[in-house]
Amino acid sequence: MKKRVAVGGFHHETNSFMDGSTTYDYFVSHRDRPPLVHGAEVLKWLAPETGSFALSGFLGDTQNEFEIVPLVWGSGGAGATVTAEAFERISAEMVARISNALPLDAVYLDLHGAMVTEDFEDGEGELLRRIRRVVGEKIPVVASIDYHANVTELMVQNADGLAAYRTYPHVDRVRTGQQAAAVLKQLLKDGRPGGRVLRKIPFLIPLNSQSTLVHPSKTVVQASTKESPGVYCLSYLAGFPSSDLAECGPSALAYAKTQAQAEQAADELQAVIETLESDFSFPPLNERQAIEKALAIAKDADKPVVIADTQDNPGCGGTSDTTGVLAELLLHDVGSAVLGLLCDADAAAEAHRAGVGGEITLALGGKHGPEPVVPLQQTYTVAALGDGKFATTGKVTGHRQVDLGPMALLRIGAIDIAITSKRMQSHDLGPYQHLGVNVSDYTIVVVKSTCHFRAEFEPLAAAVLVTISPGAFAADPSQLPYTRLRAGVRRSPKLA
Ligand SMILES: [Zn+2]
Secondary structure (H helix, E strand, O other): OEEEEEEEEEEEOOOOOOOOOOOOOOOOOOOOOOOOOOOOOHHHOOOOOOOHHHHHHHHHHHHHOOOOEEEEEEEEEEEEEHHHHHHHHHHHHHHHHHHHHHHOOOEEEEEOOOOOOOOOOOOHHHHHHHHHHHHHHOOEEEEEEEOOOOOOHHHHOOOOEEEEEEEEEEHHHHHHHHHHHHHHHHHHHHHOOOOEEEEEEOOOHHHHHOOOOOOOOHHHHHHHOOOOEEEEEEEEEOOOOOOOOOOOOOEEEEEEHHHHHHHHHHHHHHHHHHHOOOOOOOEEEEEHHHHHHHHHHHHOOOEEEEEEEHHOHHHOOOOOOOHHHHHHHHHOOOEHHHHHEEEEEHHHHHHHOOOOOOOOOOOOOOOOOOOOOOOOOEEEEEEEEEOOOOEEEOOOOOOEEOOOEEEEEEEOOEEEEEEEEEOOOOOOOOOHHHHHOHHHOEEEEEEEEOOOOHHHHHHHHEEEEEEEOOOOOOOOHHHOOOOOOOOOOOOOOOOO
């Protein structure tokens, strides 16, 4: 008889230091990812043939072998603290569906691992605790988690395997779901693992130093793929520094047949991370320094220079409408530049009213702070329009149907600005192509992204620079006013 396995997902990456909250309605809305889906709809939206999430990879490797019981799946992306209502409604639905589906042989969840709610600093730990209470002590519960998960002891004790993305930019979500499937299949033979170890690293890693395309994270990821006897799952998590919880930060995590095997694997990985501490430090450039450096590089380059406006990355809770880099671009003779994706629904609507070729005078962006961010009052020409409905093309999000609301390309001098009505991180060429923009035609390309853009934009670039312009996401964790972080953690890596 086929094993009965319940599957679901609940993602959020919480920036605790942002104003506002992430509501149930936000999970429900269809944005740059599927809306909140229930029961059989989960299998339709996350199908292996078209889905780009871990659950899609899990289903691809298991749906012929297991009897799959779909639960609920929702992603709130990254943003402010999740409301108690959103957490309780989605968790309650998941737990109720599991309870109704009993008896089950296993549960698989597609999680992020950095959710902070109004009531719980460790959202996933609380969810897993409730699920464990319903399914009992006999059956395995396995999850896939994001590379940025702030893993906690509560998560590790209630899950029996946590398979993590090994890439940033995340181009291996589907593979991670497949890894979780392999772990689960093994546990269905062996029973729940006898050993589990979480080692928290004593310093935070800035996001800009977490890319797995380069050392030191590349080195650590390689160490985490080493196979050891009895080990089901060995993971390096870089952590998400903008979540305020006691157990914030990077981890080495192992599940194995025995406690000794898990301890040995986790200890070895922890030693690799801690030995490289000083290599994780990150030297920032302000807007002026970044643009001057880009123009110097551009003199001898036949490709654009890409500047990452990291502190306004909506993937980390940025509002995607700050204007610091744009204002600085206007002060330089940049040849040509394109900046995106700037979210301003009012500007997009105004552009649609004016039509292509029309001129509009308005206060663009800058509507959500933080100090000293202000709107940029200027006259812009409408260079192109779009309805915001298109498919992504890149390695990070696969072929997702997205709906960003009305979009527009506004032009001021030699600078083009790609405007959306809903936030999306600039990690895909799809939104640009939708507006007829070929980013290779520009001298400077500014993206509101921290690292994900590298998958598509770095191969097109002469160089990549990162700038620290004021925004809701603080790239340097030592600037953050933590209230819950455990004592003794260094808020940025120690220099050698
Ligand atoms: Zn992530």
